[in-house]
Amino acid sequence: MSIELHRRAVVADTHNDLLMAVAARPPASWARFFRERWLPQLRDGGVDLQVLPVFIDDGFRPEGALRETLRMVEAAHVLAEGNADEVSLCRDGEEIDQALADGKIALVLALESAPGVDADVELFSTLHRLGVRVASIAHWGRTPLADGSGEDATGSRLTAAGVEAVAELERLGVIFDVSHLGATGVEHVLELATRPVMATHSSARALRDHHRNLTDDQLRGVAATGGVVCVNFVAGFLSADPAEYTLDRLVDHIEHVASVAGIDHVGLGPDFIREVTLELTPPCCEDMSALAGFDVNATVPGLEGPRGLPLVTEALLRRGHPEPDVLQIVGGNVHRLFQKELGRPA
Template structure:
């Protein structure tokens, strides 16, 4: 890059649809949530050029089932507290207009998400409650079985969404909450794509054609998300990019981005990093050599991409691969921004989705 010339990464909006930093921040005493975020995570987001950050609420297994809802609410409160404590730097946003306003003021736009809804169980009537608290994106399963659906680790069951899972999807569509298919079992994904009345998102899923792992999406699934107007945000986790996770490089990641773009279309691909190593080091130092989670090498990361400060490496990789600036703009954030502007916090039109059976 010639002296004085700004890189594409600095010029363009960058949207990260999956960073579990709330797990690390909420593990601290509430009185330091704001300061810990400012000292530990904010510099990384700024250095990485992050403009829009989706904050998933993930509840570890030891809180389930009794403490799941309490931990869900605690993490949601943590998001509100860190935003209120750093109003010069971040803003918790409920819709596309608020995101645009935050970016215009030079703030990072934060969007609350739920990963697998463990605190809900069959109580789908609580989905509007979570919407009132600011949640705008949600999935309904993780690795295993929930009251709403089976996660991808249970693909052998061939299960579709339960009746409560279908009700949750309908409530989310009614309210303007994006349905996240990442972690959902293969038959569940097919079910969602069959009955969804609004676009869906995969917040952190890579291409199964390049790495045959149940957490990745098949070409058929990629095409299905795109056909509905949704976006697939590629996961950076090394174990999902290549079988030999310890050898993963930026090129492996760009391979997955390129594949999703070629199958789903350049308008339907984004970034969903899932910086597991960085978050885990915050929670359980020292970490993470030999650290395994649900059968994957969770300690393996692409060198330089252990956390958000390395995001410019992705843009550099896309430039070297020959993507145009317009294409890079779409991948880094424009596709996600289009989806967020159209869907977040926007109630469904009267009668939308009616007449579709809860199969």
Template sequence: MDTRNDWHGLHSGAVVADTHNDLLMAVVARPVPRWASYFRERWLPQLRAGGVDLQVLPVFIADAYRPEGALRQTLRMIEAAHRLADGNQDSVALCRDGAELDAALTSGRIALVLALESAPGVGDDIELLETLHRLGVRVASLAHFGRTALADGSAEDGTGSRLTRAGVEAVGEMERMGMIFDVSHLGATGVEHVLEISTRPVLATHSSARALRDHHRNLTDDQIAGIARLGGVVCVNFYAPYLHETDHTLDRLVDHLEHVVAVAGIDHVGLGPDFIKEVFADTTPPCCEPDDYGPIPYLPGLEGPSGLPLVTEVLVRRGWAAADVVKVLGANVVRLFRDELGRAG
């Protein structure tokens, strides 16, 4: 059997879900009349080349907009998502529930799902979550690296903080509306708090295994197992420094996938690439990368979504069963979204 054709055909036939690509940051940095066409020219070919069928679009608000301009920039990014979807209706569809997701996939369009990353525009005004839900947001987290009115991010693990009172209220409101809670970037104690109080499945959109790489952005085995017990999915991050200190290869990525499968079970693992190379290239001056990152190592061939078939190649080479590959590539995330998106609690 031709091994290359085997994995290539497997990838082509699978539903591929990417739960974290910050491409909206690059879209909204263009002039408004260019939002739809820029997406069509810059990102759509890459998504197609990578076989992406479901793309989560995080709304991440850069520090320059916080705190005063955070809500305005949140609304601009949501508007950009709607406009790029409206301007590319033959190729993509913004999805708010399982029925819309299925309709998009059946028609061969890429299903887009809006997510909030840390929700700085909300602050402790929890009623705004319902406003954003009306605008199509279906996934949300409460913190990034630092502290918010709702929770502490993972870089603040030293505080040992649980969710604030407003953060607990936010979890309840999200469950009521059918907005999936995202634990990625949340501080360790906050993750444990969420797992204590959640009554519906939660999602880690882009987190790897702390047992393999002791970094605050990764999840412990207990946290991974807790997400699985709730029926959620852990989507492994491709960001090279979170996978290994020095060995930035596809095999180290698959090590993390295999570890999460061993802890959570094959039905609770997905892909959360966090592709940032082109986002940085399109949103920062040509002189440099953002100061807080410095020189960034990337997994070879996986600098962007067009490289996603390489993951399938390594999984097949490692001896994974085809059915298991299909689950991790996207079937697990599609199942979660089909069951939970927009379903009132």
């Protein structure tokens, strides 16, 4: 029954760094590598809607950040064009619905911290032209737009350029992503927002007191905009105790977000980073484990990658959640948000 429901659902994953693994290969192999390595995992996991974040390694920052951003955006277009029978790079809700109707996986491009933009906010318009439809403005540390959650001690709000960025993204119809943003920055965004915002991969701070997770007030704030909080699967964000790196603990976070923000405002943001970090040589980006304070490659058993997503549906049903609620959690809420907001100018 759970497999049937999972296959019937629109399953949305709002954060998988697979584009980093694709772009690390020679351009001639981008489409083939995606088809051989990632497409089977997405199909086995029942993924219908996949957000592809563009994350830039430290080695490219700051001078090469824009170049690498454009290279990863190009990789997304190439892999989509080279697998047009299976996936479609979508710019709005209509294109997503058409992809789903055609049996394809709808891909949506996102920026994670946007180091290629920095304070040149007009470049968001350029990247919008290239298909970017979700964006955040900070990662662990400080950017010209805002401080990431690793800098929470500063208590800083958005910079003037950051405030301009929120307005520009809203104008373009690019959904603002608060994941990784510092706590005071999240509050600032929620004060400014006139359109729905989302957290693409953040769990509940009430259950795991880590700066990358969102407080109950922040959960309510995202919901108040009409947005969605998509729960992160990275084990260390679920518990400080490795004995609790379990599927049940993940469901605890999903249930907490639903109870605080409302069933209409919770989704899945797995952040399946283990395969990406282990296969890239040298290891990608910053030393994420040192920044996080735990081994970021530790996973919930069975949830090492997209193939495990049916386990989440099964666990929700086992907890007694009715089918309509499960359909919303595993992707219906994200699908609805994207149908309404994605790529729609203010």
